[in-house]
Amino acid sequence: MFLTDSHAHLLDPSFENDLEKVMERAKISNIGYINNCIDPLDNNEVEKGLKLIEKYESVFLTAGVHPFDAKNRSENEDIEKILLNFSPERLIAIGETGIDPTYDVSIEIQKNVFRKQIEIAEEKNLPIVIHCRHSFQEILDILKEEKFIIGGELHAFSGTWNEAEKFLDIGFYISFSGVLTYSKKAKDVATKTPFDRILVETDSPYLAPLPYRGQRNEPSYIIRTIEELSRLKGCPIEKIAEITTNNFISLFLNKTEQKWN
């Protein structure tokens, strides 16, 4: 049985001292795939990201500018140039990108940077990983205006079932984090989301599941979210692990493999 962590930040400074141990625990826990985010405009992070995929065959990369980092970068044409030319092995998506009004970055700047990355994903024929908080309509409108049909992942989904449905309609997958272990709203959405569109993630080092809530999260904790999903869906843990891994493969890896051939 392989487990999949469809979204993590392993290069976060909080992993600096013990990443090897974290990865060892991930291996013991049978995590077959970890989708790790990197910022391609940060040379130091790129260097570390490339080392990571060289060292661990379970690690894949999603590259993009997080809405929190969109500040000062909207004027920077390099986003397009750098991201367009960034094609390391095992790059499977563009992101995480999106809109979050709780950040101290103007919504206009966030929208611009989001749009640019949608265009790049289109150009590279890659799915996108979306960060969306309190901005479901804005994100939907932009995806529709840009006619983006490749699809992607709504990471750490925080919306209602009504909002989830609109994204399912345009080919997106809904990803649940450790929040699923304690949020009534997330449990409701997960119960209704069809099996063929569900993903699980840790968003390490953030969003740790119960009983680790508030602590640093890590990929091996993904089992808590899978257990909760198993309970909500009335479906064995092994089956949930298989379904979420297969969904990850169909969304991110089949496309990439086609591109490599």
Ligand SMILES: [Zn+2]
């Ligand atoms: Zn994240």
